[in-house]
Amino acid sequence: MVYITRKEYFCASHRLFNESFTDEKNLETFGKCSNPAGHGHNYELSVTVAGEPDPKTGMIIDLKKLSDLIKEEIINHVDHKNLNVDVDFLQGVIPTTENLARIFWKILNPKIKLGKLYSIQISETAKNFTEYRGE
Amino acid sequence: MVYITRKEYFCASHRLFNESFTDEKNLETFGKCSNPAGHGHNYELSVTVAGEPDPKTGMIIDLKKLSDLIKEEIINHVDHKNLNVDVDFLQGVIPTTENLARIFWKILNPKIKLGKLYSIQISETAKNFTEYRGE
């Protein structure tokens, strides 16, 4: 079993808030991340696939194809977008990295045919990092 | 003459567009950066001061004070904000890094008393970087 990871990038804006909260409660809960007009980040998205390398190629999965899949399914939908407004699969979701990681897992998991999806990692800033392993 | 640089960070959203352009012209000019609901970045702001170190301290300027100045004058106004909406000193400005660098220079330049402001550098992503030296 070998683990292979591909990292892709996207730049997006978001606002953390719960529609059912008052403004005060949103501010208390999400702090400056609840700024009404939003803010943004350069996100790093890493996708790890676990599998047995094919003896004929030495590869679990073609990294170019894994990259294309991540771009088609995720990056093209979120890059240079507002995560609260522009993304179909994020409608009604508070766009924390915890939620993003689980939703990206659900989208990518059925599409990985060689090896199996092992982990989704998202960093929002150099100091904040989330991982989801489908557990 | 020695050059000393302090780097600070801010996370913000923005949209590149010119109000006097049609939507088509904005899209043609600014591409995906003109997404109507905006997008965002983790910005790095570096401020370089040139000067003669004081023989009694070995310092041009106290980096803690330079850091505090950058935070008070810039970071606190732009961090976790929408650059098109939330920032007094950016009203009416297209928030490209070229424009940000020149405006930050105008704000910081009169406040630097020890040494003189030499350069403002802003990186928007790992691949895009702007510098302004007041020329």
Next chain:
Amino acid sequence: MVYITRKEYFCASHRLFNESFTDEKNLETFGKCSNPAGHGHNYELSVTVAGEPDPKTGMIIDLKKLSDLIKEEIINHVDHKNLNVDVDFLQGVIPTTENLARIFWKILNPKIKLGKLYSIQISETAKNFTEYRGE
């Protein structure tokens, strides 16, 4: 189960030596790290918490509060300090990253109320990295 990590930084000096060793034995065991007048590092401390995100907030734990906790309990005690001399909770400890990771775990573990502490990671240089998971 989602894993969320917050990274904080501290700058400190230390000396690796065992008081019960001779100088020769300390030099043989710890090499240049046993330099009597010490040396120092920019440390990166990452703290990973595992948990179920709260559906109302999309968060396991408020990263601002996790950051504050790490600063209060660890960073404020070790930043710009001599780890052999200045830190109450390191008295009598050889300040290797292995030991630091286990002590930081003991301090932080009872304070994490939302989710549970999963991992402490410390990098001392770009080439040296330690992880402790409480096992």
Next chain:
Amino acid sequence: MVYITRKEYFCASHRLFNESFTDEKNLETFGKCSNPAGHGHNYELSVTVAGEPDPKTGMIIDLKKLSDLIKEEIINHVDHKNLNVDVDFLQGVIPTTENLARIFWKILNPKIKLGKLYSIQISETAKNFTEYRGE
């Protein structure tokens, strides 16, 4: 149980291809990585050892000795080399990071006497990363 990691670097060229494939099949399988005259990378090799720190030293393993071992057994054989041509222990191997990780494991595993080898990680570019844990 604590995990300690040492990172070393090497610069090498390689070509991904299977001698038993036609040129077309190699191009289809390995894409631009099958360029006949090769290409190259700055590789990062991280080696993680798991163990109980020795109470007398606070260390699982002397990182200087771990570094020396990695250099003697791996880096000196692959740095500034062509992985398809110059390396005894890679003869007949398609030099993907999946294969490199497993071969480096076989070489290093019997040489680690203090603690036990836990993981080999190789990054080929900032976007591609492989891990092998001997499973």
Next chain:
Amino acid sequence: MVYITRKEYFCASHRLFNESFTDEKNLETFGKCSNPAGHGHNYELSVTVAGEPDPKTGMIIDLKKLSDLIKEEIINHVDHKNLNVDVDFLQGVIPTTENLARIFWKILNPKIKLGKLYSIQISETAKNFTEYRGE
């Protein structure tokens, strides 16, 4: 005058040697970089353009167009290639970063129409970095 920089990446192999030198002299002059079967690197290429931002756009030059230009003129010719063998514009050139920087300048300089080319920077490893400003 504002300076704007776009960074692009390429992975390539090369060998440093002078055909008119003996093998001994090549080894003495270029050390391990003269390995006959070559070695390789992940290169970072940064291109800096100086100019006056257009008041209508806040931009000196569209970074997407600058990126496309660098890719068309340089990256597509050198990425995943052997710099000694595969690249038309490097025939007969010893592929040091000093030489690459000057040749990339000659190629890009006449193509920059908005602003003027100010600097070409190439890093070959995290420790080696070259800059050429056309002087």
Next chain:
Amino acid sequence: MVYITRKEYFCASHRLFNESFTDEKNLETFGKCSNPAGHGHNYELSVTVAGEPDPKTGMIIDLKKLSDLIKEEIINHVDHKNLNVDVDFLQGVIPTTENLARIFWKILNPKIKLGKLYSIQISETAKNFTEYRGE
């Protein structure tokens, strides 16, 4: 004219204080950097040489020789040392990066025979950076 830079690393401890100041004045002037038992950093030292590449080699200066020179003259004297206590050429010097950059210049400048020394850059942390160009 081409500029070539070599980066080397050292880990050291230091204390910022002026012996002729009172403890209060040292604290007021240097803040937490005046902690009596010291603190430390991972320093990055970059040395830039400007020159005309030799047509026979494509190099201004052999980077391996520049690296050896920086190590012999600087790194070996300051790595894993206390800058206030252990370093001959820093006796009586307040070890700010401003002072280090000027002293390193004085040491290296007469030793650079191919090309001429153009710049010394020192980063003390990811946020603090000093440059000296001999002016």
